[in-house]
Amino acid sequence: MNIAVLGYGTVGRGVVEIIEGSVPSLSVTRILDLPDRLTEPRMTANYDEIVDDPSIDAVVECMGGIEPAHTFIMRALKAGKHVVTSNKAVVAAHFDEFTSTAREMGVGLLIEATTGGGIPWIASLEKMRRIDEVSSFSGIMNGTTNYIIDQMSKNGLEFDDVLRTAQELGYAEADPSADIDGFDVKNKTIISAGIAFGVACTHDLPVSGIRNLTKEDMEFFRGRGRSVKLLGRGVQQDGRYAVAVEPVAVAARSLEANVPDNFNLVTADGATIGELKFYGQGAGSLPTGNAIVQDLIDCAEGRRPDYDFSAGLAYDPSLLSGDYVIRAAGWAPAGSTEVAEGYHLVNGVTAVEARALLDEALEVDPKAFLAALPEED
Amino acid sequence: MNIAVLGYGTVGRGVVEIIEGSVPSLSVTRILDLPDRLTEPRMTANYDEIVDDPSIDAVVECMGGIEPAHTFIMRALKAGKHVVTSNKAVVAAHFDEFTSTAREMGVGLLIEATTGGGIPWIASLEKMRRIDEVSSFSGIMNGTTNYIIDQMSKNGLEFDDVLRTAQELGYAEADPSADIDGFDVKNKTIISAGIAFGVACTHDLPVSGIRNLTKEDMEFFRGRGRSVKLLGRGVQQDGRYAVAVEPVAVAARSLEANVPDNFNLVTADGATIGELKFYGQGAGSLPTGNAIVQDLIDCAEGRRPDYDFSAGLAYDPSLLSGDYVIRAAGWAPAGSTEVAEGYHLVNGVTAVEARALLDEALEVDPKAFLAALPEED
Numbered sequence: 001m002n003i004a005v006l007g008y009g010t011v012g013r014g015v016v017e018i019i020e021g022s023v024p025s026l027s028v029t030r031i032l033d034l035p036d037r038l039t040e041p042r043m044t045a046n047y048d049e050i051v052d053d054p055s056i057d058a059v060v061e062c063m064g065g066i067e068p069a070h071t072f073i074m075r076a077l078k079a080g081k082h083v084v085t086s087n088k089a090v091v092a093a094h095f096d097e098f099t100s101t102a103r104e105m106g107v108g109l110l111i112e113a114t115t116g117g118g119i120p121w122i123a124s125l126e127k128m129r130r131i132d133e134v135s136s137f138s139g140i141m142n143g144t145t146n147y148i149i150d151q152m153s154k155n156g157l158e159f160d161d162v163l164r165t166a167q168e169l170g171y172a173e174a175d176p177s178a179d180i181d182g183f184d185v186k187n188k189t190i191i192s193a194g195i196a197f198g199v200a201c202t203h204d205l206p207v208s209g210i211r212n213l214t215k216e217d218m219e220f221f222r223g224r225g226r227s228v229k230l231l232g233r234g235v236q237q238d239g240r241y242a243v244a245v246e247p248v249a250v251a252a253r254s255l256e257a258n259v260p261d262n263f264n265l266v267t268a269d270g271a272t273i274g275e276l277k278f279y280g281q282g283a284g285s286l287p288t289g290n291a292i293v294q295d296l297i298d299c300a301e302g303r304r305p306d307y308d309f310s311a312g313l314a315y316d317p318s319l320l321s322g323d324y325v326i327r328a329a330g331w332a333p334a335g336s337t338e339v340a341e342g343y344h345l346v347n348g349v350t351a352v353e354a355r356a357l358l359d360e361a362l363e364v365d366p367k368a369f370l371a372a373l374p375e376e377d
Numbered sequence: 378m379n380i381a382v383l384g385y386g387t388v389g390r391g392v393v394e395i396i397e398g399s400v401p402s403l404s405v406t407r408i409l410d411l412p413d414r415l416t417e418p419r420m421t422a423n424y425d426e427i428v429d430d431p432s433i434d435a436v437v438e439c440m441g442g443i444e445p446a447h448t449f450i451m452r453a454l455k456a457g458k459h460v461v462t463s464n465k466a467v468v469a470a471h472f473d474e475f476t477s478t479a480r481e482m483g484v485g486l487l488i489e490a491t492t493g494g495g496i497p498w499i500a501s502l503e504k505m506r507r508i509d510e511v512s513s514f515s516g517i518m519n520g521t522t523n524y525i526i527d528q529m530s531k532n533g534l535e536f537d538d539v540l541r542t543a544q545e546l547g548y549a550e551a552d553p554s555a556d557i558d559g560f561d562v563k564n565k566t567i568i569s570a571g572i573a574f575g576v577a578c579t580h581d582l583p584v585s586g587i588r589n590l591t592k593e594d595m596e597f598f599r600g601r602g603r604s605v606k607l608l609g610r611g612v613q614q615d616g617r618y619a620v621a622v623e624p625v626a627v628a629a630r631s632l633e634a635n636v637p638d639n640f641n642l643v644t645a646d647g648a649t650i651g652e653l654k655f656y657g658q659g660a661g662s663l664p665t666g667n668a669i670v671q672d673l674i675d676c677a678e679g680r681r682p683d684y685d686f687s688a689g690l691a692y693d694p695s696l697l698s699g700d701y702v703i704r705a706a707g708w709a710p711a712g713s714t715e716v717a718e719g720y721h722l723v724n725g726v727t728a729v730e731a732r733a734l735l736d737e738a739l740e741v742d743p744k745a746f747l748a749a750l751p752e753e754d
Contacts, residue, residue, distance in 0.1 A: 018649050022508050118650045120501060127497065130674055131399050131667055255632050255642075255656065263652075265632075272395050272663040273495045275640075277656035279632065286649040290508055297507055 001300045004030040004050040006072055007063035008037065011086050011113070014289025015060055019296075026296055030056060032063075051075045058082035058108075058299060060292055066090050077101045077109070084295045086113035086288050092187035096200045099307045108304045110295035115188040116141060118287030119280040120294070121266050125195045126305060132270025134196040138233040139266030140259055141188040143282040144172045144179040145210050145230045147262040149218075153227065158215050171262055182209035182230060182245040189232035193243050196268060197236045200309040206317075206355035207245040212369040217327060220343055221249045221371070227257035228371050235319045239312075242319035244351035247371040249325065255279075321350040322375070328361035328368035345373070378677045381407040381427040383449055384440035385414065388463050388490070391666025392437055396673075403673055407433060409440075428452045435459040435485075435676060437669055443467050454478045454486070461672045463490035463665050469564035473577045476684045485681045487672035492565040493518060493641050495664030496657040497671070502572045502645060503682060509647025511573040515610040516643030517636050518565040520659040521549045521556040522587050522607045524639040526595075530604065535592050548639055559586035559607060559622040566609035570620050573645060574613045577686040583694075583732035584622040589746040594704060597720055598626045598748070604634035605748050612696045616689075619696035621728035624748040626702065632656075698727040699752070705738035705745035722750070 003019070005012045008031050019026045028042070030053070035045040050056060051072075059076040061083060063069050069090040076083050078101065085091060091098065091114050102109035112122045116139075128134055140146050144166060151162040163180070166172035178184045186207045193201040210230050221228050226249040234243040250256045255277060259265045264282030269275050281287035324346045326333060336344035346357065354370060361368035380396070382389045385408050396403045405419070407430070412422040427433060428449075436453040438460060440446050446467040453460050455478065462468060468475065468491050479486035489499045493516075505511055517523050521543060528539040540557070543549035555561045563584045570578040587607050598605050603626040611620040627633045632654060636642045641659030646652050658664035701723045703710060713721035723734065731747060738745035 014649075018508060022649075119653065120504065124497060127671060131395060131670055253635050253637075255635055258630050258632055258635050260630075270667075272391075272399075273667045274658045274661075274664055275656075276496065277654075279652075279654035279656070281651045284651075287651055290647075290650045293508055294504060 001025065001057045001296065002027050002029045002055050003058050003060055003296065004032065004056045005060045005062065006032040007061065008033040008043070009062070010285045011062040011288045011292070012060070014285035015062065015292050018286065018289045018293045023293060023297065025300060026293070047072055047075070051079050056081060058084060058296060060296070061085040061087055062292070063087065064089065066093055070094055073098060074101060077105055077107060080105055080107055082108040082110070082299050084110045084292050084299065086292055088114040088184070088187040088191060092190040095191065095194050095307070096309055099309070103306060108299040110299055110303070110305060111191065112295045113288050113291035115191050116264050116266055116278065117143070117280065117282040117284060118290045119264055119266060119278045119282065121192070121278055122195055124276065124278060125192065125268060128268060128270050128273060128276070129196070132272050133236070135237070135269045135271065136233070136235040137192055137196050137266065137268045138231050140229055140256060140264050141185045141232045141266060141282065142179055142230060143262030143264060144176070146259055146264070147171050148180070149210065149213070149228060149230070150260055152213070152215060152218055156215060159213055180209050180211045182207045185230060185232040185245045189234060189243050189245055192232065193234045193241065194307060194309065196234060197241050197313055198308050198311040199241055199313040201243060202315045205243045205245065206351045208247065208355055208358055208370055210247055212367050213247065214369070217369055220340060222252070225252050226250060227252050229256050229259070233320065236313060237319055239314060240316035240319060241313045242315065242317050242351070244320050246351060246354070249371045249373050251376055317350045317352040321348060323347050323373040324349060324354045324370055325373055326357055326361055326368065326370045328365040331361050331364035331368070333357045333360070378402065378434045378673065379404050379406045379432050380435050380437055380673065381409065381433045383409040383436060383438045385410040385420070386439070387662045388439040388665045388669070389437070391662035392439065392669050395663065395666045395670045400670060400674065402677060403670070424449055428456050428458070433458060435461060435673060437673070438462040438464055439669070440464065441466065443470055447471055450475060451478060454482055454484060457482055457484055459485040459487070459676045461487045461669050461676065463669055465491040465561070465564040465568060469567040472568065472571050472684070473686055476686065480683060485676040487676055487680070487682060488568065489672045490665050490668035492568050493643055493655065494520070494657065494659040494661060495667045496641055496643060496655045496659065498569070498643050498655055499572055501653065501655060502569065505645060505647050505650060505653070506573070509649050510613070512614070512646045512648065513610070513612040514569055514573050514643065514645045515608050517606055517633060517641050518562045518609045518643060518659065519556055519607060520639030520641060521553070523636055523641070524548050525557070526587065526590070526605060526607070527637055529590070529592060529595055533592060536590055557586050557588045559584045562607060562609040562622045566611060566620050566622055569609065570611045570618065571684060571686065573611060574618050574690055575685050575688040576618055576690040578620060579692045582620045582622065583728045585624065585732055585735055585747055587624055589744050590624065591746070594746055597717060599629070602629050603627060604629050606633050606636070610697065613690060614696055616691060617693035617696060618690045619692065619694050619728070621697050623728060623731070626748045626750050628753055694727045694729040698725060700724050700750040701726060701731045701747055702750055703734060703738055703745065703747045705742040708738050708741035708745070710734045
């Protein structure tokens, strides 16, 4: 199978390295990059040369961002080429359009690398659904924030100090907002809900991150046998679903609490299979490249995932509710209990209501922090 | 696809329940059981009626044990029927024979349910190998012993008391030897090595269990930041491989240490994918039934795993070596250090040498216990 790789950054280089090192049945014949970065004859800055080339069977999109990725993916699908992508932003934004175009054209759209890096998460959800309804999923889907939390926890450091080190090591972007404010996990949650529940998932879900997490917060939760992790979550029940992205104070003895470094851990539940968890590298050149190459091998063997968003599930935020702790100075939610100085326990609210309370708190204390407090097993 | 189920116990009933509840493309047309347990017209005690019936496409073997399972599987394969089995003992004993017969006959031999219950472990190893050499695997592969250890750890109980409760709950057999002495994990390790390394794995590997694990042992390791788990392990390097089954004192903060109840957690390492871990129910009617039905769906879609044991890897026990702790009263290994009363640290021995030391210890103290002490990360 002849492949064109769009974008020759970390992931694109991983894809080429893996194919040329290990997979002789695949051939990278073209690479799209910026005009000043063309170092080999197969490289081009002109996408027309790729999309109009009938010898190219599949396009690997790892440029990131919405445009021109969206346009390039649509043109490739309409030209009858398979598309494999690691771009969570563009898939979350245009999942339904991509899926229906791939179906019309009879080509593959494969997205394993968008979520959980090298973890076979998307393929596992698809496989579960052959037998079970997926009743819920949740997980650590962002390695940067897990690294920050892990370093804060293990070395008693402050958020800003760890973030600076992570930026120096290349684990965090110069603008870390997509990671630490939860928007990266939001995209992965939308994609996971699409696969797990068969729904064109709402983009209007509650999202909060860990930007305001402090050393003192870590100690507050540790003293209560818990550890904070940033989770993407989804549940479905009786034709309804809910999704959220928020810090969750998980039990210190849970697997989630013990995920180190920049690893990911994602969980799905089904009626007959019970709970399945998948752990691995959520990012990086070779793990993400591996996920893309696995998709390419599947595609060459004829796999054409046909994501179906016609189930018509209704978005019902009341499905995700529970207790929350909000830390804010000079402000307390109505009806809350102060469980330690500045820490307020709120019982039985939805993730949407909790996010609204956090917004109120942030107006008074821009450093306010919120975490869900699930029932202990 | 028409299916005959051989053995209508826990797993067989799970298979039938899942197919009839969720998978209309499959049909269980015959069930083999004992003559005094035939309660429906499709049930028979005569295997000839199944193997000679050309309408049956696939046989699901979940009788357990070596015979007649071995004979029934061989007859099914030679009759051109696909075989899906959960029987780890018979696959470990006859893996090469089954594989070569399935290849000759052009039928599927699918064994996901033999190892890790509902966890997609076998399929994941196969998938990894499309790109990576699997350099090592290890895991908690036996739910009964994990349940015993977890209960001992959480409630400070003695081994015998937990075992008795486990037997009452149906988590442990009346004769618990296969679980607590490591022979169940031995079979799963042989099968995992076959898939992961492409080798007809030796049956002459070091195996020790947790029969002699005490509350005091748990406290000894806990005081050193570790927790004992029974692991099956394998490594390969430069055309050689080694395998072992033994208690391992893992770091208390590792995911392995925090696996609760009767769950399994298995890990594989590959060069580009890094470390992948899979967690789920390692046994039980519906999880194991789910693994079998997934194999049946794959088989109906044309999947024919072609396990290849021709790599010619040499068995080299020196690949698995490290430090061990042996607890024995009135005996100490030569060159060991007594790190607490009766606990002897032995440095840099192979798993085979460690097992030989345990044999020596058991002659003096029938309650002696051994655990590997891997380097902390």
